[in-house]
Amino acid sequence: xxxxxxxxxxxxxxxxxxxxxxxxxxxxxxxxxxxxxxxxxxxxxxxxxxxxxxxxxxxxxxxxxxxxxxxxxxxxxxxxxxxxxxxxxxxxxxxxxxxxxxxxxxxxxxxxxxxxxxxxxxxxxxxxxxxxxxxxxxxxxxxxxxxxxxxxxxxxxxxxxxxxxxxxxxxxxxxxxxxxxxxxxxxxxxxxxxxxxxxxxxxxxxxxxxxxxxxxxxxxxxxxxxxxxxxxxxxxxxxxxxxxxxxxxxxxxxxxxxxxxxxxxxxxxxxxxxxxxxxxxxxxxxxxxxxxxxxxxxxxxxxxxxxxxxxxxxxxxxxxxxxxxxxxxxxxxxxxxxxxxxxxxxxxxxxxxxxxxxxxxxxxxxxxxxxxxxxxxxxxxxxxxxxxxxxxxxxxxxxxxxx
Ligand SMILES: [Zn+2]
Numbered sequence: 001x002x003x004x005x006x007x008x009x010x011x012x013x014x015x016x017x018x019x020x021x022x023x024x025x026x027x028x029x030x031x032x033x034x035x036x037x038x039x040x041x042x043x044x045x046x047x048x049x050x051x052x053x054x055x056x057x058x059x060x061x062x063x064x065x066x067x068x069x070x071x072x073x074x075x076x077x078x079x080x081x082x083x084x085x086x087x088x089x090x091x092x093x094x095x096x097x098x099x100x101x102x103x104x105x106x107x108x109x110x111x112x113x114x115x116x117x118x119x120x121x122x123x124x125x126x127x128x129x130x131x132x133x134x135x136x137x138x139x140x141x142x143x144x145x146x147x148x149x150x151x152x153x154x155x156x157x158x159x160x161x162x163x164x165x166x167x168x169x170x171x172x173x174x175x176x177x178x179x180x181x182x183x184x185x186x187x188x189x190x191x192x193x194x195x196x197x198x199x200x201x202x203x204x205x206x207x208x209x210x211x212x213x214x215x216x217x218x219x220x221x222x223x224x225x226x227x228x229x230x231x232x233x234x235x236x237x238x239x240x241x242x243x244x245x246x247x248x249x250x251x252x253x254x255x256x257x258x259x260x261x262x263x264x265x266x267x268x269x270x271x272x273x274x275x276x277x278x279x280x281x282x283x284x285x286x287x288x289x290x291x292x293x294x295x296x297x298x299x300x301x302x303x304x305x306x307x308x309x310x311x312x313x314x315x316x317x318x319x320x321x322x323x324x325x326x327x328x329x330x331x332x333x334x335x336x337x338x339x340x341x342x343x344x345x346x347x348x349x350x351x352x353x354x355x356x357x358x359x360x361x362x363x364x365x366x367x368x369x370x371x372x373x374x375x376x377x378x379x380x381x382x383x384x385x386x387x388x389x390x391x392x393x394x395x396x397x398x399x400x401x402x403x
Contacts, residue, residue: 059143067329125152174245184229191363281343317354
C-alpha cells in the first residue's frame with residue numbers, strides 16, 4: 001500500500017474531518033417543483049434542492065437527497081474541478097446555484113444510467129474538508145476551501161490512482177416497465193364471448209417480459225404480475241420512481257362498433273387526435289372508478305399541470321417509440337387505420353418517462369378476440385413489441401456526460 005494524501009477520493013460517508021461550524025449564508029437555493037401527487041416518491045430518490053453557501057474560509061455545497069445516498073467524490077485537474085457522482089438520485093433541483101468563492105460554476109448531468117454527476121468548476125485549487133451526509137441523513141454536504149496547488153494535485157493524483165485501481169462497473173441496463181391494463185375488480189373490456197381484457201393484457205405482458213428478458217438488452221418490471229387492481233396514478237409512479245427508460249401500457253379495449261378491429265398505438269396529448277382515440281382514452285381512464293374513496297387521484301387541475309410539465313423530449317421519445325411499435329406490429333398483425341393516435345390517457349402522464357399505450361386489438365371484434373385468446377398470437381405481438389423496444393433503446397439519446 002502506498003500512502004495517500006489526507007484529502008483524496010471519498011466514498012460513502014464521513015471521510016473528511018469537519019472543522020468548526022463557521023458562518024453560513026445561503027445565497028442561492030434551487031428547488032424542484034414537486035406536485036402534491038408526485039412529491040413523495042420523487043423527493044425520496046432525487047436531488048430535490050441544491051445550495052452553495054459561504055463557510056468559514058470556503059464554501060459549503062448542500063444537496064438535498066431525502067435519504068442517505070451512495071456517492072463518490074474526486075478531483076480532476078486541467079481545468080481544476082471537484083466531481084461528485086451520486087447513485088440513484090436524479091437531478092430535480094432545476095438550474096444549479098451560481099458559483100461562489102472558489103467555485104466558478106456548478107454543473108449537473110446524468111453521467112451514466114443511474115449515476116448523476118455534479119461538477120464544481122473551480123476558480124482556484126481547493127482542499128476538500130468534508131464530504132458526508134448530514135446528521136439528518138437527508139442532505140449530502142461537501143465543504144471545500146482554497147488550498148495550495150500541491151495539495152489539490154495530491155488529491156487529484158490519488159483520485160486518479162483510485163479510479164485506475166477500480167474496474168469500471170458494467171453500466172446498468174435500461175429499465176422497461178410493462179403495464180398490463182386493468183386487473184382485480186376492474187376487468188377492463190369484455191369480449192363478445194366473455195374474454196376479459198385484464199387477463200389478455202397480463203398474459204401478453206408476461207409473454208413480452210419473457211421475450212425481452214431472453215434477449216437481455218434491458219431490465220423489465222411489471223406494474224402487476226397477478227390479477228390485482230392498481231390505480232392508474234400508481235402505475236405512473238411505479239415507472240417514475242424506478243427511473244424507467246420506457247413505459248409500455250398493454251390493453252385490448254372494446255368499442256361499440258364490432259366491425260372495428262386491429263392493433264393501434266397511443267401517446268399522450270391534451271386533445272385527442274380523433275373521436276375513436278378519445279373514446280379509447282375515456283374507457284381506459286375509467287379504470288379509476290374502481291379505486292374507491294381512498295384513491296389518491298389526479299384531479300383535472302393537477303392533470304392539466306402534469307401535461308404542461310411533460311417535457312418535449314419525453315413526448316418526442318413517446319412518439320418515437322410509437323412509430324417503432326406501429327412499424328413492427330404492422331409486419332405481423334392487422335392494424336387499425338391511422339395506427340398511431342393521441343389522447344389524454346392517465347397512465348401516459350409521467351412527465352419524465354416516455355410512455356406508450358398499445359391496444360393489441362379490440363375485444364369487441366370477434367376476429368380480434370379469437371386471436372388474442374391464442375398464445376401463439378400473443379407471442380407474435382410480443383416479438384413485434386420487443387423489436388420496437390430494442391429499436392427504441394438502441395437509438396435512445398446516449399447519457400449526457402459532464403466532468
Ligand atoms: Zn384497457
